Each structure stands twice: as C-alpha cells, then as structure tokens.
Amino acid sequence: MIKTDILIIGAGPTGLFTVFEAGLLKLKCHLIDALAQPGGQLAEIYPKKPIYDIP
Numbered sequence: 001m002i003k004t005d006i007l008i009i010g011a012g013p014t015g016l017f018t019v020f021e022a023g024l025l026k027l028k029c030h031l032i033d034a035l036a037q038p039g040g041q042l043a044e045i046y047p048k049k050p051i052y053d054i055p
Helices: 013-024 040-045
Strands: 006-009 029-032
Touching: 006 013, 013 029, 013 040
Parallel strands: 006 029
Antiparallel strands: none
C-alpha cells in the first residue's frame, strides 16, 4: 500500500497545479491519470499546438 497525503486523479492543468501547491506545503502526493503523458484534454485535443504557462 502506498502512503500519501494527497491522491490526485487527473493530470490536467488543475491536477498539475495541485501537485505544485502540495509540494510548496511539503505534502506527499501521488498523481494518476488515464493518459501516458500529462496535460489532460488540453494536450489531447490540440496535440500539435504548444501549451504556454501564462502567469
């Protein structure tokens, strides 16, 4: 059994941001997703377009 503070289901933008925030709080988390790469629907719907992080 894996011991973790947070289990995040989905590696889309919200899931990835949650992993980032959990890291800032020193929480141990695991991320699971149905796809082989992160990005969620954003990466699947537009696979040839670059994705930018705009603050």
